[in-house]
Amino acid sequence: MIINVIICIFAARVTPMVQPLHAPCLYSLDDLRQLGRRHHVHYSLIGPQHEDNPCVMRGYINEQQTRLGMTLVSSEVHTLHGYQAQSFTAPSLTMIVLLEGQAQLDGTTSTTLTPGQGVTLLSQDGPGQSARHHAHHHLRGLNLSIADIDDLADEQLADLLRASLRQRRVYTQRWSVPADLQPALQALAGERSHGCLQRLLHEGLALQLLAHGLNAIDADERHAPSLNPRDRSLLERVRDYLHQEPGAEHSLHQLAQLACMSPSSLRQKFQQAYGVSVMAYLRQRRMELARQYLGQGWRVQDVAHYVGYRHASNFATAYRQHFGVAPRESI
Numbered sequence: 001m002i003i004n005v006i007i008c009i010f011a012a013r014v015t016p017m018v019q020p021l022h023a024p025c026l027y028s029l030d031d032l033r034q035l036g037r038r039h040h041v042h043y044s045l046i047g048p049q050h051e052d053n054p055c056v057m058r059g060y061i062n063e064q065q066t067r068l069g070m071t072l073v074s075s076e077v078h079t080l081h082g083y084q085a086q087s088f089t090a091p092s093l094t095m096i097v098l099l100e101g102q103a104q105l106d107g108t109t110s111t112t113l114t115p116g117q118g119v120t121l122l123s124q125d126g127p128g129q130s131a132r133h134h135a136h137h138h139l140r141g142l143n144l145s146i147a148d149i150d151d152l153a154d155e156q157l158a159d160l161l162r163a164s165l166r167q168r169r170v171y172t173q174r175w176s177v178p179a180d181l182q183p184a185l186q187a188l189a190g191e192r193s194h195g196c197l198q199r200l201l202h203e204g205l206a207l208q209l210l211a212h213g214l215n216a217i218d219a220d221e222r223h224a225p226s227l228n229p230r231d232r233s234l235l236e237r238v239r240d241y242l243h244q245e246p247g248a249e250h251s252l253h254q255l256a257q258l259a260c261m262s263p264s265s266l267r268q269k270f271q272q273a274y275g276v277s278v279m280a281y282l283r284q285r286r287m288e289l290a291r292q293y294l295g296q297g298w299r300v301q302d303v304a305h306y307v308g309y310r311h312a313s314n315f316a317t318a319y320r321q322h323f324g325v326a327p328r329e330s331i
Contacts, residue, residue: 027057029083036085044325046082046132056081064202069152072206073143074189076100082135086323093146093161094121095213097177099189100140111174116182120213122164122171140189144209157210164217175216181208227273234259235273238266239281246285247308252278287322290315294330303327 030053032043045054059077066072096103098113111119149165152158164171177185188205227235238259242250255278256263270278286307293303304315304327319327 024058024060026055028053028055029081032056032083032085040087042086042323042325044084046084046134054081056083064199066203066206068154068157068203068207069146070206070210071143071145071147072202073145074141075143076138076140076189078138079133079135082133084132084325086325091145091147092123092149092165093144094123095119095144095209096121097142097185097209098139099142099182099186101138103139103141111172113174116177117174118177118209118213118216119172119174120217122161122217142185142189142209144206144213160214171217173213173216175213178212181205181212185209227269231261231269232273234261235266235270238270238278239274242278242282243285246282246289247306249308250279250282283318283322287319290319290327291323291330294327300327 029043029045032041036043043056045056057077057079059075061073061075061077063071063073095118096113097118098115100115102115103113113119146152146161149158149161152161184205188202238255241255241258252263252267256266259266261269267278270276270281274281276284286309290303290307293306294300298306300316301312304312307315309315309318316327319325319330323330
């Protein structure tokens with residue numbers, strides 16, 4: 001699937017570059033790849049490449065580490081060349097707010113964002129995000145992330161996030177940014193200067209974003225029907241089976257029998273428990289294994305059969321859709 005994901009999910013990882021206060025920065029393909037290697041992000045161009053090292057985007061990307069252990073990134077960029085980005089790891093928590101443009105996030109679920117909307121993503125050993133950005137798009141937004149919950153300075157907040165992750169390994173919740181907060185976020189995204197006062201302002205807004213994003217999760221969980229211990233145990237049985245036997249032929253009907261549920265109940269309860277559909281979890285597991293074995297030098301055809309694909313061509317299509325690159329590029 002071709003997807004457009006807000007730039008700051010991936011561009012947030014290239015912010016260590018020194019930036020002038022007023023002139024927009026130019027980011028070449030080599031800039032992105034060099035910094036992407038440090039942060040487990042792979043970048044590649046879409047379409048023909050007429051230069052060895054083309055300029056991919058122009059704009060402002062500013063990063064700040066807060067005293068609590070969070071990273072706040074504001075970005076306003078214009079893409080000059082279409083490109084793909086694949087993040088191979090996901091932070092424990094990510095909050096994205098879109099202020100200008102339109103974006104679609106694609107991971108375990110698909111979420112469309114318009115200006116004034118935010119999304120909260122919780123992940124426990126979950127997959128990274130993949131994105132395709134087309135040329136001549138303008139995006140403006142904020143990204144708040146926590147790489148590892150154990151690194152947070154606030155233990156109460158860490159406990160709250162751990163409790164949410166115990167219920168769902170992967171979780172996505174969209175929410176609306178309060179109208180009275182939007183002007184301050186707009187000003188933050190356009191901020192070019194640095195200093196002690198700006199740092200205090202940024203940290204205060206980061207805490208407000210965190211509070212609103214976590215409140216959206218809490219409100220959603222209060223209204224969601226709870227799963228009883230028996231259901232959770234049976235769902236764990238299904239998930240463990242998929243994890244251990246990714247190459248077997250699986251059907252929703254067969255998995256429902258394993259869970260002692262109807263297919264419709266399994267579909268609904270698995271999504272509720274893990275934030276992803278049964279078959280999406282299986283595809284995710286297969287792709288993770290495929291990338292691992294390709295990296296060890298396995299042949300593409302052998303990997304395809306091992307993870308459950310009868311035809312290497314079907315596997316190659318699925319792999320490219322998931323990671324944005326062909327299997328041979330991962331060897």
